[in-house]
Amino acid sequence: MVKMIVIVATLDTKSEEARYLKERIEEAGLETVVVDAGVLGDGPFPADIPSEQVAQLGGSTLPELRALRDEGKAMEAMAGGATQAVQDLYRQGRLDGIIGLGGSMGTSVGTQVMRSLPFGLPKVMVSTMASRDISPWIGHKDIVMLPSVADLSGLNRMTKRTLSNAAGAIAGMVQADAAGGDGERPIIGIGTLGATEACARHARPLLESMGYETIVFHTVGSGGRALEERIAEGLATGVLEISIQEVFGNLLGSPYDAGADRFENAGRMGIPQVVLPGNADFIAWSPPDALPSRYRARHLHMHNPAITLVRSNADEMRIIARTLAEKLNRGKGPTAVVVPTEGFSDYSRKGMFFYEPETDRVFAEALREAIDPRIEVIEVPSDINSPACAEAMVEAFRSLQA
Amino acid sequence: MTKKILVLGTLDTKGAEIAFLKRSIELSGCRATVMDVGILGQPATQADITREDVARAAGQTLEQIRALPNRKRIIGAMIQGAIEKAKLLHGSSGFDGVVGIGGGTGMHICTAIMRSLPMGLPKLMVSSMASMDVSEFVGAKDITMMTSVADLASLNTVTRTVLAQAAGAICGMAGASVPSSEPRTAIAMTSFGITTQRADNVGRCLREMGHELVVFHTVGSGGMAMEELLDQGLFVGVLDLTTHEFIDQVAGGHYGGVGDERLETAGRKGIPQVVGPGGLDCVAIFAPEGVPAKFAGRRTYYHDFRVCVRSTAAELEVVARILADKLNEAAGPVKFLVPLRGWSSASRHCEPLFDPEADRAFVDALKGSLKPDIEIREIDAHIDDMEYAQAAVSHLHQMMTSSSR
Numbered sequence: 090m091v092k093m094i095v096i097v098a099t100l101d102t103k104s105e106e107a108r109y110l111k112e113r114i115e116e117a118g119l120e121t122v123v124v125d126a127g128v129l130g131d132g133p134f135p136a137d138i139p140s141e142q143v144a145q146l147g148g149s150t151l152p153e154l155r156a157l158r159d160e161g162k163a164m165e166a167m168a169g170g171a172t173q174a175v176q177d178l179y180r181q182g183r184l185d186g187i188i189g190l191g192g193s194m195g196t197s198v199g200t201q202v203m204r205s206l207p208f209g210l211p212k213v214m215v216s217t218m219a220s221r222d223i224s225p226w227i228g229h230k231d232i233v234m235l236p237s238v239a240d241l242s243g244l245n246r247m248t249k250r251t252l253s254n255a256a257g258a259i260a261g262m263v264q265a266d267a268a269g270g271d272g273e274r275p276i277i278g279i280g281t282l283g284a285t286e287a288c289a290r291h292a293r294p295l296l297e298s299m300g301y302e303t304i305v306f307h308t309v310g311s312g313g314r315a316l317e318e319r320i321a322e323g324l325a326t327g328v329l330e331i332s333i334q335e336v337f338g339n340l341l342g343s344p345y346d347a348g349a350d351r352f353e354n355a356g357r358m359g360i361p362q363v364v365l366p367g368n369a370d371f372i373a374w375s376p377p378d379a380l381p382s383r384y385r386a387r388h389l390h391m392h393n394p395a396i397t398l399v400r401s402n403a404d405e406m407r408i409i410a411r412t413l414a415e416k417l418n419r420g421k422g423p424t425a426v427v428v429p430t431e432g433f434s435d436y437s438r439k440g441m442f443f444y445e446p447e448t449d450r451v452f453a454e455a456l457r458e459a460i461d462p463r464i465e466v467i468e469v470p471s472d473i474n475s476p477a478c479a480e481a482m483v484e485a486f487r488s489l490q491a
Numbered sequence: 492m493t494k495k496i497l498v499l500g501t502l503d504t505k506g507a508e509i510a511f512l513k514r515s516i517e518l519s520g521c522r523a524t525v526m527d528v529g530i531l532g533q534p535a536t537q538a539d540i541t542r543e544d545v546a547r548a549a550g551q552t553l554e555q556i557r558a559l560p561n562r563k564r565i566i567g568a569m570i571q572g573a574i575e576k577a578k579l580l581h582g583s584s585g586f587d588g589v590v591g592i593g594g595g596t597g598m599h600i601c602t603a604i605m606r607s608l609p610m611g612l613p614k615l616m617v618s619s620m621a622s623m624d625v626s627e628f629v630g631a632k633d634i635t636m637m638t639s640v641a642d643l644a645s646l647n648t649v650t651r652t653v654l655a656q657a658a659g660a661i662c663g664m665a666g667a668s669v670p671s672s673e674p675r676t677a678i679a680m681t682s683f684g685i686t687t688q689r690a691d692n693v694g695r696c697l698r699e700m701g702h703e704l705v706v707f708h709t710v711g712s713g714g715m716a717m718e719e720l721l722d723q724g725l726f727v728g729v730l731d732l733t734t735h736e737f738i739d740q741v742a743g744g745h746y747g748g749v750g751d752e753r754l755e756t757a758g759r760k761g762i763p764q765v766v767g768p769g770g771l772d773c774v775a776i777f778a779p780e781g782v783p784a785k786f787a788g789r790r791t792y793y794h795d796f797r798v799c800v801r802s803t804a805a806e807l808e809v810v811a812r813i814l815a816d817k818l819n820e821a822a823g824p825v826k827f828l829v830p831l832r833g834w835s836s837a838s839r840h841c842e843p844l845f846d847p848e849a850d851r852a853f854v855d856a857l858k859g860s861l862k863p864d865i866e867i868r869e870i871d872a873h874i875d876d877m878e879y880a881q882a883a884v885s886h887l888h889q890m891m892t893s894s895s896r
Contacts, residue, residue: 208649220634223622227638230640231637233635233637238707242682246705247720251633290644307594311619
């Protein structure tokens with residue numbers, strides 16, 4: 090069957106560009122449905138789902154929206170209407186991929202529509218806003234951001250190249266063999282950062298020999314959120330949380346924030362989970378010049394030009410331990426915490442720049458004071474990346490299932 | 492003809508994932524060349540361009556690079572070698588697209604290589620870090636970012652889907668054609684905010700003269716992308732009417748400090764340019780929690796999630812001197828066109844940001860600092876008016892025709 094691509098655009102200002110994109114996609118052998126989210130007027134070529142219909146689906150009419158004289162509010166209604174229209178197509182099974190183009194408003198509308206669609210359905214946003222912070226646009230969804238280096242304002246050698254590339258990308262994505270998992274083995278979600286990745290690496294073959302498929306999430310905020318969402322969807326039958334850095338993100342406002350409900354969905358779903366204090370030995374911050382002044386005099390490590398690590402102190406250990414305990418206490422599923430006593434990441438092993446075992450000890454003390462006695466706290470006399478720690482973690486997980 | 496894709500990644504930590512990506516690319520009908528940019532561990536699969544090759548291109552052996560005193564220099568050396576190899580390959584047998592996979596460090600290495608390759612060549616970065624602020628990685632280039640959602644640390648339902656789609660995307664991009672049209676000479680223009688109408692007007696005027704217009708949005712990377720393409724010789728003239736970045740730089744707005752080269756390349760290359768004060772009347776700030784205290788008492792205009800704050804005469808005088816210093820160095824012809832009825836859609840006469848006295852202070856400071864052979868023209872119009880657009884086009888045209896004689 091011919092694949093169907095939805096194009097979301099504002100035809101009042103981007104009509105020529107949208108038409109060019111549509112032609113390129115159709116040339117690649119696909120069908121298109123154009124959804125017009127513009128409010129200022131009809132473009133020179135007709136949309137399949139015209140702006141008036143989109144406005145109505147958004148609970149309004151075009152004249153009403155124009156009368157608002159508030160572009161932000163009008164766009165909100167159009168984004169709601171466009172989402173509705175696209176959801177209808179999706180439910181009818183008439184949607185294999187989605188592509189949008191635009192500046193800040195177009196990107197805002199396009200990605201809002203895309204965020205309503207499930208993981209794995211190809212999504213491409215061609216945007217003049219794709220070369221800065223893209224997190225507001227993509228959230229934790231799999232939206233591909235293709236930067237339009239020149240403005241999407243008129244067709245010229247650069248915009249044509251950009252739009253042709255974009256058409257190729259979405260066409261290629263929908264025609265790619267949907268790999269899918271093997272769909273048979275139960276899935277274990279694992280959260281980790283680079284500094285504790287060896288722990289995940291040691292654990293994976295052990296879990297696989299127990300008949301599980303493992304999926305690893307990078308706990309840099311978006312990864313933790315994605316993991317929580319997959320857990321809430323029921324994808325995972327168990328969780329190994331090796332990195333708790335995102336708790337700092339939420340408590341202290343550092344960049345790796347995965348939201349207030351991080352480390353809570355597994356408990357809510359009642360699935361077994363083992364948690365380790367990985368990466369609690371530092372707080373990851375942005376470039377040196379963006380580091381809040383209260384951290385300037387602390388023990389710092391420049392990880393790379395974009396990331397500065399602050400060695401966490403005893404107070405911060407206490408806070409993260411208590412917060413984690415409160416989160417885990419609320420859960421209803423079997424839970425255990427494994428605490429390696431010789432370092433919470435690659436950086437606080439013996440001989441490394443953040444080696445401070447007395448600070449790390451505060452974590453276990455504070456945790457034991459605050460945690461529900463039904464949750465076992467297991468200390469392992471090794472660093473988090475040693476095979477012994479991974480084995481203890483997997484063993485704890487195995488016993489939770491009994 | 493079979494399209495060729497260059498695949499970048501570290502084969503010690505991402506061996507299985509790269510092998511899967513390569514297989515998927517080949518399933519899509521393209522040929523994959525794998526370059527291993529890993530350093531520390533043992534490669535898990537065979538590369539077409541090995542890490543030893545990469546090290547050699549940096550003038551060292553892998554052992555020498557590993558022995559460098561810190562991570563920064565080790566990574567730097569591998570990047571240098573990989574850029575060398577990629578450029579060499581691009582110049583010889585060539586390739587039609589490049590795709591990289593990695594975590595934070597992998598993304599750092601792969602995007603540095605991609606930034607060294609020409610604009611228009613499809614570039615795709617797949618990373619678990621491709622979901623945040625990507626400005627460091629994308630720069631002013633056309634690097635498409637695909638978030639891997641799950642970590643690329645094993646093959647599973649999620650990562651197989653992502654990698655298969657990445658293969659589809661890069662092969663699709665590499666195979667995309669741009670239907671050819673009649674060759675025209677290209678003119679670059681900077682714009683800001685909702686000025687589509689003006690861009691259309693300018694585009695029409697230029698088309699009649701046989702040129703095509705390429706517009707850059709000066710919100711961050713756009714201005715610097717234009718500078719880079721000017722340097723590559725893509726444009727024969729520039730309408731740099733929106734120099735907004737400089738007021739943000741001086742007053743602490745969001746889009747300041749984009750790069751030292753801004754407003755210098757056309758001058759250095761001797762390309763005729765018409766410059767304007769577009770957007771200098773407002774400081775753009777992202778202010779979800781309200782306007783910062785330092786701007787208290789100023790007039791404001793709510794655009795969307797961004798707020799425009801009126802710039803002051805003192806700030807504009809500083810900007811005027813910065814612009815003058817840059818333009819005074821130009822080897823080619825320059826004209827400065829000042830519209831007298833407002834410099835952005837936030838300051839059309841009835842809108843809140845119009846302040847003719849502060850605007851005047853800018854013009855006076857500019858007159859005091861620009862060298863005498865750079866003409867300043869005042870136009871009794873708003874910057875978005877047709878009249879201003881026509882004046883800009885005709886001045887540029889005049890400079891281009893007289894300088895080519």
